[in-house]
Amino acid sequence: xxxxxxxxxxxxxxxxxxEKLKKLYPEERSxxxxxxxxxxxxxxxxxxxxxxxxxxxxxxxxxxxxxxxTFYEMFFDKPKGKYLIQVCRTLPCMLAGAxxxxxxxxxxxxxxxxxxxxxxxxxxxxxxxxxxxxxxxAIMINDNLYTRVTPDEFDNILKELK
Amino acid sequence: xxxVLIDGKEIVVNPEETLLxxxxxxxxxxxxxxxxxxxxxxxxxxMCLVKVEGAPKLLTACTTYVPELPKEKKIDGKYDMKIFxxxxxxxxxxxxxxxxxxxxxxxxxxxxxxxxxxxxxIYSYEYGNSRxxxxxxxxxxxxxxxLGEHIVYDAERCxxxxxxxxxxxxxxxxxxxxxIKRGVHTYVDTFEGKSLNNPYSIxxxxxxxxxxLTYKEFRFKERVWFLQATNSVxxxxxxxxxxxxxxxxxxxxxxxxxxxxxVNGYFMCDYGRLVSERIKNKEVREIPSLREKGILEPRMxxxxxxxxxxxxxxxxxxKDVAVILSGRMTNEELESFKVFSLIxxxxxxxxxxxxxxxxxxxxxxDEKRANYCxxxxxxxxFTKANENIKNIIKGKKLVISIREDxxxxxxxxxxxxxxxxxxxxxxxxxxxxxxxxxSNFYIPxxxxxxxxxxxxxxxxxxxxxxxxxxxxxxxxxxxxxxxxMLNLLTEMEIKDFETAKEKEIESVKKVLDTFKExxxxxxxxxxxxxxxxxxxxxxKNISLKDLAPLGFSAKGKKDGDN
Ligand code: SF4
Ligand code: SF4
Ligand code: FES
Numbered sequence: 001x002x003x004x005x006x007x008x009x010x011x012x013x014x015x016x017x018x019e020k021l022k023k024l025y026p027e028e029r030s031x032x033x034x035x036x037x038x039x040x041x042x043x044x045x046x047x048x049x050x051x052x053x054x055x056x057x058x059x060x061x062x063x064x065x066x067x068x069x070t071f072y073e074m075f076f077d078k079p080k081g082k083y084l085i086q087v088c089r090t091l092p093c094m095l096a097g098a099x100x101x102x103x104x105x106x107x108x109x110x111x112x113x114x115x116x117x118x119x120x121x122x123x124x125x126x127x128x129x130x131x132x133x134x135x136x137x138a139i140m141i142n143d144n145l146y147t148r149v150t151p152d153e154f155d156n157i158l159k160e161l162k
Numbered sequence: 163x164x165x166v167l168i169d170g171k172e173i174v175v176n177p178e179e180t181l182l183x184x185x186x187x188x189x190x191x192x193x194x195x196x197x198x199x200x201x202x203x204x205x206x207x208x209m210c211l212v213k214v215e216g217a218p219k220l221l222t223a224c225t226t227y228v229p230e231l232p233k234e235k236k237i238d239g240k241y242d243m244k245i246f247x248x249x250x251x252x253x254x255x256x257x258x259x260x261x262x263x264x265x266x267x268x269x270x271x272x273x274x275x276x277x278x279x280x281x282x283x284i285y286s287y288e289y290g291n292s293r294x295x296x297x298x299x300x301x302x303x304x305x306x307x308x309l310g311e312h313i314v315y316d317a318e319r320c321x322x323x324x325x326x327x328x329x330x331x332x333x334x335x336x337x338x339x340x341x342i343k344r345g346v347h348t349y350v351d352t353f354e355g356k357s358l359n360n361p362y363s364i365x366x367x368x369x370x371x372x373x374x375l376t377y378k379e380f381r382f383k384e385r386v387w388f389l390q391a392t393n394s395v396x397x398x399x400x401x402x403x404x405x406x407x408x409x410x411x412x413x414x415x416x417x418x419x420x421x422x423x424x425v426n427g428y429f430m431c432d433y434g435r436l437v438s439e440r441i442k443n444k445e446v447r448e449i450p451s452l453r454e455k456g457i458l459e460p461r462m463x464x465x466x467x468x469x470x471x472x473x474x475x476x477x478x479x480x481k482d483v484a485v486i487l488s489g490r491m492t493n494e495e496l497e498s499f500k501v502f503s504l505i506x507x508x509x510x511x512x513x514x515x516x517x518x519x520x521x522x523x524x525x526x527x528d529e530k531r532a533n534y535c536x537x538x539x540x541x542x543x544f545t546k547a548n549e550n551i552k553n554i555i556k557g558k559k560l561v562i563s564i565r566e567d568x569x570x571x572x573x574x575x576x577x578x579x580x581x582x583x584x585x586x587x588x589x590x591x592x593x594x595x596x597x598x599x600x601s602n603f604y605i606p607x608x609x610x611x612x613x614x615x616x617x618x619x620x621x622x623x624x625x626x627x628x629x630x631x632x633x634x635x636x637x638x639x640x641x642x643x644x645x646x647m648l649n650l651l652t653e654m655e656i657k658d659f660e661t662a663k664e665k666e667i668e669s670v671k672k673v674l675d676t677f678k679e680x681x682x683x684x685x686x687x688x689x690x691x692x693x694x695x696x697x698x699x700x701x702k703n704i705s706l707k708d709l710a711p712l713g714f715s716a717k718g719k720k721d722g723d724n
Binding site for chain 2: 048051052061062063064065066067070071
C-alpha cells in the first residue's frame, strides 16, 4: 500500500526532495512538472491536497496547477490501479487493429477506458501516439512497451501480471 | 516609430504597441477575440490573422510588433511593413478560424443571453462561412456550471480565449480560473472546492466575447436588443464608475461598466453593479405623507407642502434645527439645498453624513457615497458616521434628514429617545425607509436612477447622471421639491429673497473659487448652476454677469444665459 498524501507531506525525506528540485531551476516555478512527477512516483497519483501544496510552494494559483495536471495525459488526479494499461488510439495503431484490441481488453477486465477495476489492480486508458507506428497496435503497461499486440497475446501478458 | 502600409493606407506603429493596437487606434478594424486592451497578450484565438508581405505564413496582428527597418531596406523606400487584412488568403483563414470555433458549438443562439451582442454572431456574419464541413456528432461539454455566486458557465459556447482567466490573474489577482484538459476537451474550470467569487467577478461576463459566461442576475431576463441604454454613474462609492444602465419598459434590467480611462477603465465592482437589484426590493411610497394621530397618511401635494412650510419657515432658531445631508445628493441638489436653507432658516445649515467602509486597490473607495467631493466643494459641513447622529439631533426641535436612512438598524425605543426633544421630523428619501417610517413629514424623492444631475468623484472628476427610468409623478429630485416649496412661499408671501440672493451669490463665488483652483472649469460653465436656476425661478435674475469679476464666462450660448 502506498502512502497517503498526508503521510507524504509530513515525510521529511520527501520535503527535502521537494526543496532540492525547486533549487534545480533558475526559476522556482519551472520545477512544477518535476514536483508533479515526484508525487505521482511516490503515491501513483496527484491528489488535490498535493496540488494545493505545490501551488503554495511555487506561488502559483491552485487552479493553474490543476490546469497543468489535467493537460498532460501522463498525470493522474485520481488513484490508479497497480497496472496502468495505455492503449494507443492514434491512426496507424487503429488501422493495425487497436480498436479490436481495446474492445477485447475492455471486456476482459470489465472496465471502460478511464476506469479502474474494483480490486484496484488495473486502470485502462486510451493514449495518443506511443511512437511505435510501425509496430501497431502498441500498448504500454506501466513502464513496459508492447508492440503488435493481438488479443491472445494480451491474455498472455495479463497472466504474467501479479 | 514604424510606418506601415495596411490595405493601402499608411499607419504609424509605435514601438510599444502591436500591429492590432496600432490599427484599432487608427480606425482600421481587424477582428479579434482574445485580445483585450487591459489584459496581457496571448495570441490564443487566431482571429486576427493578417498577411505580412514577405512573411512565410499569416501572422497574428495582436502579437506582431513592427521594428523599424534601416533606410536601405525600407519597402518601397518608405515602409517598415506591408499588411493585407482583406486578401483572399486572409479571408480564407478567417473563415477557417470561425469554422473551427463553431465546430462543437451548439448554435443555440435563440436561447442564448449573449445573442445580439455576441462576437461569434457578429464575426460569423461578417467574416464567416455559411456552412460547415463538419458532418459528425458534436462533442458535448459541461453546461450551466455554477462557477460562483453570480457567474454561470457553458463550456460548449466557450471559445477558450482565456480572457476570463487572465482577468482573474491580472486584474483581481485572485487566480480562480484555469483551462483544464487539452485539445477539443479543453474548458474553463475552478480548483476543487473553490469558486469564482471575487468582488469583480461579473466583469468576466462582460469581457467574455461569447455567451459562455453569463450572470444570474441578468440571465434570461430580456433579449438584449429590446434594452434601452442610458449613460450614468454608479452611486455606491466615491469612485463614480461610469456605467451604462440598460432598461426595459421602465425597469432597470442590468448595469454594465462604461469605458472611462480617467475614472474606472473598463470595469466596475459587483457591489456597484448590483445596486439595481438591491433597490428593487426596497419599500417605496409615491405620495408625500403627514403624521396625524400617530399614523403617516398620504396627502395631496400642495396641501402637504403648505402645512410643512407654515410649520418650519422661520419658525425655529437655526440652533434648534438639524439637517442631515447625504453624499447621495447631486451637485444640483446640494446647491438647491443651500438656497432652501437660506430662505427657510436664514442661513446655510446641514451636516453631510460621512460614511466610510472597506476599500481595495482596484476601484472600490472607502467613501461609500458618490458625491462627497461635491459636498466639499459646496462648502458643507461633514459629520462622521452613525455614532454622531445622536449628537447632531440632541436637543434640536426640527430635524430634516435627506437621502440617508439614519436610523437603519436602530431599535424603535432608542430612536424615540434620540428624537425626544424633536417637534418636527422631516424625512426626504427615494425609499420608504425605517427612518422614513419614524417621520412626521415624509417627502418621496426620485432615486439616483430617476433624475438628472452631476457628481464629482474623489478626484474631482465631474460626470453627469441621467434619468434612466422615470419616477412616478409623486417622486421628484430634491431641487424640484425646493422649487415647488419656494413657489408656494411666494404665494404664501413668506419670503426674503433679496438677502437670500445676495448670500447665494456669495456662496456661488466661493464654490467657483474652489473649482478654479481645482481646474474643473475647462468644459465651460458648470452645469449645476444653470440647472438650479432653471429649477428655482426666483434665482433666475442672478446672471453670469454677477460673476464676471471672478473671470468666469459662459462658453457658448447654450451653457450660459445671456
Ligand atoms: S468563458 Fe468566455 S472569456 Fe472565458 S475563455 Fe471561454 S470564451 Fe473566453
Ligand atoms: S467601485 Fe465604487 S463606483 Fe465603481 S462600481 Fe464599485 S461601488 Fe460603484
Ligand atoms: S486576437 Fe490575436 S490571436 Fe486572438
